[in-house]
Amino acid sequence: MDEFELIRKLTRSLPTNDTVATGVGDDCAVLDLGVPDRQFLFKTDAVVEGIHFLPDTAPEKIGHKALARALSDIAAMAGTPIAALVTLGLPKKFDPERVAAIYQGMKPVADKFGVAIVGGETTTNPERVFLSIALLGWVPRGKAVLRSGAKAGDAIFVSGDLGGSLSGRHLEVEPRIAEAHWLARHFHVHAMIDLSDGLAGDLRHVLQHSGVGAELLATSIPVSRAARQAAKASTSAKPPLLAALTDGEDFELLFTLPSRSAVPLLDGWKEQFPKVKLTCIGKVVAGEGITIRDQQGVRKLSAHGYVHFA
């Protein structure tokens, strides 16, 4: 049992009340606040200097990434964002102009997705910038797409390309909110998650919540050019497929739906979102764990998702 497992176990007995439709463990909490046709989503997500961005990262990009990451969790529930709060831990004497630039970086993202920034807090974190976003959103009642609905026989899809995000793409997260809305409106999506820890790790979350396993097809995994280039440039870099499975910070959608929907989905998506790749990477199977099929046959996937404490 790793540290995350322990924390997860400890947080299972947390205080609850009758507003809670879905508590700890999904991309967002789902709350019932007394609106007949809606439920509400509640989520926080933090980025930390030296972990999620570097000391010399442009402050506008820090702001963009922080808000976009949090919105990606709203997308993963097929939700719509409403309002955000910004918590900024800053070293003493941090340049106020840099704070302004962090906020400036959030503004276009907030405008694009209709999010109000309604306040927040500035406090001291002496060694590094710590930026947490709290988000409130909504979904039509009963329509939040959880991690727990994957069924044996489902096809597994991912948007975009995976791996090598840290070479730059992670600063330009594009929350897949429009895509998720379209999916939820036109298909019976069984389970969805956004890829933050890496395909292998995040798929495992879906499988564990759903009590099923998965078989992936190695040649189908959409490996990013950044991951291929990194592997070419250095023999010590991860092989491209491993990078796509484990790098993390992709912020793409991973979802499952009945395999009979696969063809209409691919056709409709291509028309709606011609610039965003959509790939079927495998299928949900009975059992547990992930296997991957390549030239050598079918192997158990032992690679882990990106783990924050590693």
Added chain:
Amino acid sequence: MDEFELIRKLTRSLPTNDTVATGVGDDCAVLDLGVPDRQFLFKTDAVVEGIHFLPDTAPEKIGHKALARALSDIAAMAGTPIAALVTLGLPKKFDPERVAAIYQGMKPVADKFGVAIVGGETTTNPERVFLSIALLGWVPRGKAVLRSGAKAGDAIFVSGDLGGSLSGRHLEVEPRIAEAHWLARHFHVHAMIDLSDGLAGDLRHVLQHSGVGAELLATSIPVSRAARQAAKASTSAKPPLLAALTDGEDFELLFTLPSRSAVPLLDGWKEQFPKVKLTCIGKVVAGEGITIRDQQGVRKLSAHGYVHFA
């Protein structure tokens, strides 16, 4: 213009939408989510190791303080909490048992006030624990008590004793939610805030938002025993009155209401909350700034509230 002023100025032009009834600048944001008789409160509040607690502070007390502080902001709007998210930035190899103990410290506070803890996040903050609480709450529609309603002629009240909180009381914050509900139900409270930065600083927030000034009576300020003892123990400590005005971290309620309500308020409060002191400390006046009346006459109060970047 200090750094906070600049940040405040910069955040005034933030993205908004039609859910926002009150945005940046009050104890909580007030949101309209489509419930006819309710509005919702949204707030984050962070505590940081070495700033708001010490490395050797018992982890249960850290959890208690973090959640109770955030609830104090809900109290300051006369609201009721619903659900909380916990963001924990932790040094690598932080003992999971200490994480469990932080959560354990939150549990009795959450239970007492009916708050569900619906998730959160654990990330890395290498040098120190950074703990932010995001809270959602509600108020009857139109009944959130803002900072902006103080009127010349109002009497100014504070609950509890002030100053010297850092000697221990700050770890035992008691959110004044029941008191705030009772106040809002029985009196026309014009303005309210919770005391986090110190009486002088927080009263100034109310006055600036309301476009008025205040005259305090020095002998009325309820100075805590801790502040008196600290002054007695060391000649380098703040004089007790200054401590009560500027120490911060009191988490008591400061509010104003028509002076004709002062006597029924004091009588009713004593009956309802016999263990919590309530004191009239002065009055709201036309103009701006704070004056304080003592044996030497009336002086302008130049002392600042506790400023995080000082």
